[in-house]
Each structure stands twice: as structure tokens, then as C-alpha cells.
Amino acid sequence: MRADSVDGGSGFGQALAALFGRLWSSGADEEPDQDRGLVAELTDTIVDTVEPRVRARGDYRERLAPSVRATIAYLRELGRLPLDPVPLARASWGPDPCINAFFGRAEDIPALLGRSQELRAFFETNAMATEAFALLGMQREERTVFAPSMENGVLTQDVPQTTVNFTGHRLLSPAASLEQVREEAGKRLMLRLAQLTLARVLEADEQGAPDAQHKHLQAIRSRLLKQVRDGVGSFSEDPTVLARRIERARLDLDHAMDPKSRLATLDGSLALIEEVFGHPTKHVALERTQLHLSRMNVKVKPGSAEPHQVLQLAELRVGEQLKAVIAFVRCPRSELPARKDLLAQAERFL
Template sequence: MGLIDWLFSSSDKNTGDPQIQAGIERLIQIVDPRLKALSDAPAQLAPAVATALDFCRSTVAALPGPLDASAGNWRTTPLLRALFTRADEVQQIFSRQAVVQEFVEQHPEVQTFYAILGAVLQEKKGFGVALTGDALQHDVAVTTLNFTHHQLHLPCSTPEALDQELVWALFDQLGREILTRLSAIKEGQADLQEEIALLRTQQAHLEHQGIGDIFCDESGAPVDTSEALAAQIKSHQAPLGESRQRLPTLDDTLTWIATTLQTPQQLVEVKSLDYRVNSLNQRVPPDQPGEDLHFSHFSFTAPHPRRGVILRVSYPTAELLPKSTLTQEIERLYS
């Protein structure tokens, strides 16, 4: 069985699987190391971790690429032409990546590296020229694809190693998404408790002063402010009670994590985007001349909202600009 077959196999979902064990350990370390104290944590988390790893493997397998991003392939590869305006732009962006420079320094024997390329996709609407039949039509509404903030991640020496690294990177992201949601629940509890304490302080002050019956509403009828505050406290206690019921103990936290991880597609949104564009990166109908593009689009919320397209690329290390050239360029830009 090859590395890819092993990586994407999903038949074994018991806690004895080294992959499941590794996933459980990574998840606990990311979300809450105290879960290690629970003896039944591995058994509870194993099915959810297996489901999450299956999701990560299938997601990675569906990514475009690896695309050969070398200079000679830019002109003949529609996806690269859509992402980069010029062939030398690929060289400049790839050469400036700190993770790439570090990888090349640590692995001087590698002639081609594989990495994940991420970019932010913007669909800019405006007016331009469109071909209608054999005639050019002016002032037509057009949508142009624009890609910015190119970043390379996880440089590796083989495509199989890259897939493996990305599976775990995506799995770790699921853990961070769970941690963010768990923190929000706990913060919500704290906010409710603080609000209730404040209302109780106000209620006690009013009752002590004896002024709860001197206020009137718009009709002139007296309003018992103390009773109004009591009603507010009661309204806050209900959601606080519900929140406490959800996560009252570490055991219940474990159950919540296992349940939440069973639906990983609700933690990280992955969409397939298909476009047909002309030479100007403008969207065109299927019956118009153009190139078909396929992207995988990701949306994350932890540690802060991010979104963009991701694909696998390969690049020859010989085409990277030397550090001396990059240093001269930086000095020229900031002189």
C-alpha cells in the first residue's frame, strides 16, 4: 500500500489506530489539556476524530494540483495565469516567502519543492467590453477575478509529504474552531453572570432606598422598578441555566467536543468554485471563448475570520531568486 492509499484510507476507526491516537492527542492539546485526566476521553473522542480525519483527507484529495508553477508553464496554464499577472510575478512572490527560504536552506538537496498556495479572491464588478456574437459591446457589466495576498505554506520535498502535512494542518484548524466556540460559550456564561450581579446590586439599592414605587410610565401609572429588575434577572437566569447545563463539568465538555467534531463540515466551510474567464480574468458565459477554472475556497473563523482559495503547487528551487537579489530589492524599495 502506497503512502497516498494509507493516508486516505478510512476503514480503521478504533483507538488502536496510530492516526486516531495522534489525532486525539493533538485535539486535546489544542482544546483543553485537562481532558487528559479523563480516562474515557480516548474512547469518546475516537469516532469523532476518525470522522474529522476522513473529512480532512477527502478535502485534501479534492484540492487542485499540484500545479507546476515554473516560469515556462505560466503561459500554458490557465489557473496560473488567473492567479498571477506575469510569469516573473510567480518567481518574485515565491522567492520572498520566508518559509520557502528556510526550507531551501534546510534541504539544499531538494530540486523541486511542493507547497500550498493560498490567495484572497475578490470578484470586482464594473463595466467593460464584451463580445456578443461577432460584435463588441461597450459599457457591459463585467465581473473580474482578482487575486491578492499570495502566501505559501507547508513546503515539502514530495507531494505525498505535502498531503500528509495538510491533512494534519486542516485537522488542527478544526481543533482551533472548536476551541473558539467553546471559549465563546464560556464567555457568554461569564457575561450573563456579570449582568445578573449588576442587576441584583441595582435591585438591592432600590429596595434599600424605597423608591421603587415613585417612577411612572408614559401613561402616568406608577412602575415598580424593583420588580422590573427582578424580571430582568429572571430573563438572564434562564439562558445562563441552559448554558450551564451544556457545559457544567469537564465530562460534559468532552461530550460536547465529541459531538461537535462529528460534523467537521460545519466547523470549516469548503466550497468548490468554478469559473469561465477570458484573457482579462473576466467571467464569461459557457458559450463564450475562455478558460475554465476550478478552485477550492476555504472559510475559517479561528483565531480570526479568514477566507481564500487554496491549491497545491510545485516549483523548482533553481528558479528562486537568491537572497542577495532580494536584499538589493528591499534596499532599493526602502532607500
């Protein structure tokens, strides 16, 4: 896999800019003839990510085209889901139910913004920008606690209640427009599908290769598989850095393996690419869910008279490794703390 296959200069970056620029902004389907070149380019970049030797099969583009088209069509459907950006600001913590639920305190918001080196770099590069758009990713955690609760006007002790917490906040891909952020989200989704396929190829090699018990080869495979799984499981992983780590491990594997045994797996690799990209609904889902929460993030039954707020969440699932709550956000420059303020906060804990 080329290290540049996931950045903005070529490969995935170039091909997916064409796809997701249309996908996430206009939502309009393209005519088949207009899509033909894009399908071919995406097919090549998927193959380069999963198993470049598949190019040895002269008909690989024709064989994979229906699967790639299926993924494009499905991601276009996801792109039509309305996800309006929310303001990531302290003033929103009180009135906005999502921001209130996502953060325990209003002060947590500038702390998150201040930790994002990408956001700082954006504002430093775009000196006149007053805000940036970004993708916020989080994990949703639920646990049962026993606490007092009012039931039918009577205070009852030790009532089982479900609390909801949002953790692991990450700001991804700050940009000047929402369309640019949506494009980057689409690139990351396609990359995760390719990495998911590569993980399956490696698992198939591990089970079927005649020399799978060779300790050195097995160790290299395990290292490469771990890199791939780490990438699939982290939507915030820098794609370029991840690609380079995978590339280094893959070169070690290529040097250790018998080329004949590797070539024998090409049909299996093609079949796995067909399976993943031909059935995207099995591997990627973006669902809208509704949560009824009190101000203390305790779950409340729908229709309850207890004061609560209703959250509309977007939950992203990619394979079995990644499930995250995502939201598009607007980040005001005025909320970004100065670096000296961050250092002062850190010193309080030293």
C-alpha cells in the first residue's frame, strides 16, 4: 500500500475528493457514465490498500466494479442524512441539550478546543477565520447506578438508574466549510472499509498459508494485523501516519513471504474485497437514535413527567471495532484558549 494513498494529494485523497465533494454537499446522484472513471479510480486505490498484486488479474476492475458502485450508492444515502452543525461554545452548554449532555461542564469545551493541535494549526493558517467547522467524535458509555428517585411523588432510595456518559472526545478535520469536513468524513469511511478488508485478508492468510506456523512470519502478520485493527477502531487516527506504519509492516511481510504463496491468495483477496464493498450495509451504518436524559444525564422513559431533554444522536458503526457518536460542530476562534492558559491549567495538577 502506498503511503500517499490516504492523503489529499493522490490515491484516496484525489478520488474521494471527487466522490465526497458531490456526495456530502449536493446529495445528487451522478449518471453512470459520469461515475465510470471514478469507479475505476476508487477500485485501483482500494486494491492498492488491500492487496496491490490483485492487479495481476487483468479483469479485476470489471470484477470489482459492481461492489464499488454499491458502496458509492450506499455512502450517498448516508450523506443525505441531515446533520446540522452545533456551536461548540460555552454559551451553548446551557440551552443546547446535546452540548449539555456531551460535556460535564461548560469549561470542558474550551479545554477540548485547546487540546486540538489541528484546530490551532487551522486558525494559525487562516488568520481571518472567526470559526472552523469540524467533526466531533465520542464514545457513549452507559452504566447502572443505585440512587434516590422521585416515583409518584415519593422519594425512593436505591432505585436502579441508567447514566449516560460521553468520553474520548476528539475533534477531527477542522476546515473552513461544512462541505470540506463532510468530504473528509467520507474519505475516512472508505479508508476504514479498505482497512477492514485488509484485516480479513490477513486473517485468511494466517489460516490458510502453509507456512503460517513459522514464528517470524507469524509475528510480522500479527504486527500488521494489529496496525490495521487499530486504524479501523480509531476514527481519529491520522490516516497518513497510520498508512506509513502499515506500509512498514507490510514491506517486512512481503520480504518474508514466498511470492508464490502470496500470489495463490489473489482470488481470495478479490473475493473479500467483493464481499465487503458489495455489502456495505453489513460494515458501515450511520443511525439516528433518540435519548431522553435528565440534566444529570440519567435516562428517562419517553413521556415521563420528569424534567428531561431529548437528544437526537448520530451513531457511526464501522465493522466490529468502531462505534462512535459523531456530530458536526462549529468552533469559534474566541473559544480557543491561549497556549499560556493551557500551561497554567496543567501546572495546577503538577
